[in-house]
Amino acid sequence: MESVRFAAKFEFLDEIREFVGVVARQGGFSEKDIYNIQLATDEAASNMIEHAYENIPDGVIDLSCGMEGDHIRIVLIDYGEPFDPSAIPLPDLKADLSDRKIGGLGIFLMRKLMDEVHYEPRPDKSNVLTMIKRKR
Amino acid sequence: MEITVKEFKHCDMITVNGRVDSSTAPQLAQALEAANDGGKYKLVVNMEGLEYMSSAGFRALLAAQRNCRRYNRGEVVLANVPERIREALELAGFTELFKTFDDSLMAVGHF
Numbered sequence: 435m436e437s438v439r440f441a442a443k444f445e446f447l448d449e450i451r452e453f454v455g456v457v458a459r460q461g462g463f464s465e466k467d468i469y470n471i472q473l474a475t476d477e478a479a480s481n482m483i484e485h486a487y488e489n490i491p492d493g494v495i496d497l498s499c500g501m502e503g504d505h506i507r508i509v510l511i512d513y514g515e516p517f518d519p520s521a522i523p524l525p526d527l528k529a530d531l532s533d534r535k536i537g538g539l540g541i542f543l544m545r546k547l548m549d550e551v552h553y554e555p556r557p558d559k560s561n562v563l564t565m566i567k568r569k570r
Numbered sequence: 571m572e573i574t575v576k577e578f579k580h581c582d583m584i585t586v587n588g589r590v591d592s593s594t595a596p597q598l599a600q601a602l603e604a605a606n607d608g609g610k611y612k613l614v615v616n617m618e619g620l621e622y623m624s625s626a627g628f629r630a631l632l633a634a635q636r637n638c639r640r641y642n643r644g645e646v647v648l649a650n651v652p653e654r655i656r657e658a659l660e661l662a663g664f665t666e667l668f669k670t671f672d673d674s675l676m677a678v679g680h681f
Contacts, residue, residue, distance in 0.1 A: 444593035451591075451622075469622075469654045476624045480592040527663030531636060539625040539662055546661050 435500035435507070442483045442493035442512065450479050454499045454508055461501040463569060470547040471506060471567055477540035478510050478563055486514030486561060505549070505568040512563075516555040573601045581612035581681040583649075583674060587619035590627035598627060602634035602646075611637075611644025614677040618650035628662055635667055645669070649677035 438453055440446045451472040458468045479495055487493035496511040525538045544551050550566040571594040572587040582605050590598055605613055615631065617623075631646060638644040647669040651659065659665050671677035 444591070447591045447593055447624075448589070466654065466657075470658075472622075473624060473658060476591055480624065480626065483592070525663075531632075531639060531667055534632060534667070539628060543625055543658065543661060 435498040435509070437496060437498040440479075440495045440497060442479075442487045442495050442514075444480070444483060447476050447479060450495075450497060451476050453497060454506075457499045457501065458506055461506055461569070463506070463567075467567065467569070471508070474544045474547040474565055474567075475508055475510070477544050478508075478565065481517065481540055482510065482512040482514065482561075482563075485517045486512040488515065490514050505566050508565045510563045510565075512561050513559055514561070516561050518553050518555070571597060573597060575601065575605070577610075578678050578681075581614055581644075581678055582610045583614040583616050583678060585616040585619065585674075589622040590620065590630075591622065591624045592626040595624075595626035595630050599630040599633065602630060603637075606634070606637050612681045613638060613644070613646045614649050614671075614674060614681075615646060616649045616674045616677070617652060617655060618674065620652055620655060623655050623658070625662065628659065628664055632664070632667070644681075647671060647677050647680060649674040 440450055454475045455468055455472050458471045482495055493514055498509040500507060522538045522541050524542050548565040548567045552564045554562045556562060571590055574585045576583045584601055586598060635646045638646050649671045651670055
C-alpha cells in the first residue's frame with residue numbers, strides 16, 4: 435500500500451482524488467468505478483475535515499491505498515474527534531424538497547459506491563476509515 | 571472550477587466548468603445566491619464542461635432549488651449533465667428534484 439499524509443484542508447481534495455485514481459486505474463478498474471472510488475474518497479476526507487477536525491487547526495489525514503487481489507483498499511486515518519459515519523442518520527431520499535435534509539449525503543454515497551465501509555476509533559486517538567471496492 | 575453567467579430574457583444560465591468539491595462548492599453557492607439576490611429565480615445550471623461534482627455541490631444545488639421554488643417564483647433546472655454526475659445525482663435521489671435537459675437551449679426554452 436502506498437501512503438501519503440495530507441493537510442486536512444479542502445484544497446487538497448484534488449490531490450487526494452488523484453492519488454486513489456492512479457491506483458484504481460493501474461488496478462484495472464473501469465472509468466466509471468474510478469470516478470466513484472474518487473468520489474467516495476473525497477466524501478470520506480471531506481467529512482474528516484468538516485467534522486473530525488471541526489475545531490482543530492493543522493489536522494492531517496493519512497491516506498493509504500492499494501490493490502489486494504480483485505479489490506482496492508483505501509484507508510483514511512484522522513487524529514481528530516471520533517466521528518462514526520454509521521451513527522449519522524441516512525438521508526430520506528423520498529422526502530420532498532422542503533423536508534430534504536442537507537447532511538448525511540456524503541456518507542450515504544460512500545456506502546452506496548463502495549462494497550465495504552468500516553470505521554474504527556482506536557485507543558491511540560486515531561480514527562481509521564477503511565473502504566473496499568471489488569472489480570466486477 | 572469556473573463559473574460564467576449569461577442572462578436570457580426569461581432566465582439566467584449559470585455554466586459551471588471543471589470540478590466542484592468542498593473546496594469550490596462555496597463559489598457555486600455564491601453564484602446561485604447572487605442570482606437570487608438580483609431577483610433571478612429561473613436558473614439553468616449548464617454542466618456541459620463539468621468534470622466532477624461531490625455532495626458539496628449537490629447541497630449547493632439543493633439550497634438554490636429551495637430558494638428558487640419558494641412562492642412559485644421559479645426553479646433550478648439542469649442541462650447537459652455528464653453521465654457520471656447524473657449517476658451520482660440519481661443515487662442521491664436528486665434527479666427527482668430537478669428537471670434535466672440534454673441541451674442548454676432546450677433548458678432555456680423551458681422558461
